[in-house]
Amino acid sequence: MxxxxxxxxxxxxxxxxxxxxxxxxxxxxxxxxxxxxxxxxxxxxxxxxxxxxxxxxxxxxxxxxxxxxxxxxxxxxxxxNIDAQVQEQMKANAADEFASMFGAASxxxxxxxxxxxxxxxxxxxxxxxxxxxxxxxxxxxxxxxxxxxxxxxxxxxxxxNQTVILLVMVLFASITASLRYHHIGLRAPKTKIDFRVYSALMVAGNALLSYSVVSQYHSVLNSGVEVAGKTAVLYWLWIALFVSLTIISIFQFIFIPKTAQPKGNFGLALLSVPLYAFMSLVTGIVFTFFMDYPMGQGIYLGILVEFSGIFLNLALFIWAGMLLTQTRVMDLFLNILRPWNLAPETLTWLILIAAAIPTAYTGASGIFVIAAGAIIYKEVWNSGARRQYALAVSAMSGSLGVVIRPCLLVILISMLDSRHVTSTELFDHGIYVFWLTAFIFLGVSLILAEEKFRVNSPKIAVPGMLRACVPVIPYVIIGFAVVMFYKLA
Structure with a gap:
């Protein structure tokens, strides 16, 4: 090293x-x-x-x-000296030309x-x-x-200054993700064509966003309304973010990584382009060339920043998911199910149901996939499932929980469209969506199962399950204590 x-x-x-x-x-x-x-x-x-x-x-x-x-x-x-002050005040009252009009104090x-x-x-x-x-x-x-x-x-x-904190966090995280090619996409770039197409579309998308936020800033300056200091800082952070990303993308377009493989396929290269680039390109082209309203992207970015508290909480949850990957918590909880030697389909269904709880409390399924996806994939594959099935399960392991209380994603959606729907209505319907999806998945999995249904005898499974519960008890106690502390504090 x-x-x-x-x-x-x-x-x-x-x-x-x-x-x-x-x-x-x-x-x-x-x-x-x-x-x-x-x-x-x-x-x-x-x-x-x-x-x-x-x-x-x-x-x-x-x-x-x-x-x-x-x-x-x-x-x-x-x-x-009260007497002296009284005499002094009386002399001042006597010299007052309005005393006769309003009356002098005795x-x-x-x-x-x-x-x-x-x-x-x-x-x-x-x-x-x-x-x-x-x-x-x-x-x-x-x-x-x-x-x-x-x-x-x-x-x-x-x-x-939550909005400033959020933008500074996005600024540094985005620059780091761009330098490392870590933006979310359908596949990672591998060949020279992949990197060329990746960088070219990133340049175009970031350039459109840069033009949008600069146009919005000039529009505000020319409106005749004084721009507050904090508002100006937010605009400059947006400009610094997208201009920096544009420069980085231009540099990456010119200098391809030495590890890039030769040749490549243009169709596969498009799959390597980050979703962020596609979204910025589509919205930028529509606002700039079809609606002649280049500042539209910047305005919608400003609306998102208004909910900075929720996005900062999501950042904390992602951090918690990354920290969870460094622990044995998921492995210990799966030890409780292992003595039953369940069929892959049954094991998968129980994992999806259990995974919905941490997903609901963290607010995003991706966090749980980061924290437990690898362990779930290994467990389902070892139970006899196909590799594609195990990959699918690990990818959707946190998806069911995004529709049940108290998922932050649902709250954010209700805040963005509060005129038509409330979070209570979404959660009330979400529980039906949760169970309907869960049972449909179980039914289809059992119909397409390659193995017969199996489960160990309770005489064999229960003792092993009880032994596996012992190492989990400290985590349950700590979690319960933390929840009660925040509720009663």
């Missing part, structure tokens, strides 16, 4: 530093910020309650909320007003003295206050 790094050229080493260090660190920091935003309100509320329990004093009436900022010494005179009224002001000043001093005495008795309160207010400041900054 070390020799590989030493043999890399300067450009390759720069790409390695960007992909494996800079981009990774920034995305990790933004994901942690997103996690902080999602849980920050609850955590900050707990910190305030803890501060009250630690530093509040019911006997003196001192609360932690009074001490979140350093008490300021009052600037008023604590022991004023000496008793002036004195009462000054005494009330003195009383308010005395109360301020008493509170200040009591607060300073409380701070001296609890010196650690300043340290705790610093931690609590700093956390609140970070949480507030992140909450007010």
């Amino acid at each position: 070390q020799n590989d790094q030493e043999n890399k050229t300067g450009l390759a080493r720069l790409g390695y530093i960007w992909n494996d260090w800079i981009s990774t660190f920034i995305i990790l920091a933004l994901l942690l910020m997103t996690l902080l935003i999602g849980t920050g309100e609850m955590i900050h509320g707990q910190m305030l309650r803890m501060g009250e329990r630690l530093y509040g004093d019911q006997t003196t009436g001192m609360q932690y909320s009074f001490l979140r900022a350093e008490p300021e010494k009052p600037s008023c005179d604590r022991h004023p 000496e008793a009224d002036v004195r009462a007003s000054l005494l009330a002001a003195q009383q308010q000043c005395e109360e301020k001093y008493q509170f200040y003295d009591k607060a300073m005495k409380h701070l001296e008795a609890h010196p650690s309160i300043r340290t705790y206050r610093k931690v609590e207010t700093t956390f609140f400041g970070i949480f507030k900054l992140g909450s007010e």
Whole structure:
């Protein structure tokens, strides 16, 4: 590994530093910020309650909320000369040219007003003295206050700039995906023709998006409405994103990877083009050449950013799916089914039903495929299924869960079209779609099954299943504890 790094050229080493260090660190920091935003309100509320329990004093009436900022010494005179102030005010009233019109205050009224002001000043001093005495008795309160207010400041900054965080995350992730040819497509580019077609359509798609967001930005500038600082930052991030991707695609079109195979097929090359490129090309051509409205793509991108909170949560769920691939959780849960020696079709159906639960809570089937697809493929194939069947099962292992509560994808769809449908209606119908699809899949699988239905005797399977449940118990307890913590916090 070390020799590989030493043999890399300067450009390759720069790409390695960007992909494996800079981009990774920034995305990790933004994901942690997103996690902080999602849980920050609850955590900050707990910190305030803890501060009250630690530093509040019911006997003196001192609360932690009074001490979140350093008490300021009052600037008023604590022991004023009331008689002198009364005489001074009376002289000022006598010299007032409007006094005869509205009536001058009597000496008793002036004195009462000054005494009330003195009383308010005395109360301020008493509170200040009591607060300073409380701070001296609890010196650690300043340290705790610093931690609590700093956390609140970070949480507030992140909450007010979720759209910026999302765009910065998309910027770095998109650049990294483009440099590594990791955009989602039907097949990976392998031949020189694949890479040429891939890069050419990426150049066209990114160029159309760049033109769209630049046109939208100029339209806003020429509208006569002042552009707020945050709005300008969002426009510049969009421009930087698509211009950078266009430049990268041009570079990739000129310089084909040395590992590319010779020759190739144009039809297969089209399958290598990312879905993102096709979508940007179609929408860009329609808006720019047919509707003469080039800023249309940029406007729809702005609408998507309005739901930045949901997309940031999806980023967290994808991260969770990637982390789940590094654990043995799926393997441990499948150990519970293995003693039954189920037929491939029955095993597949149970896996699809069970996989719907994590899919519903993460919001996207792709996350579960990332986390468990390889294990499911191996398990179904080992049970005697065909390779194509095992691949199909692993690909659709998380699909059923996208229609049941509380899938974020359904909530997002209902928010985009809230005039015609609500999330409750979608979830109510989704449960019927879920069971209908599940039983149709089971029926077709059993009809086309190459093997007879099989299942081990309960006398053999139950003891093995119970033994397999033991390693799963800690994960169940941890999951239950986390859910209850967030519900009760």
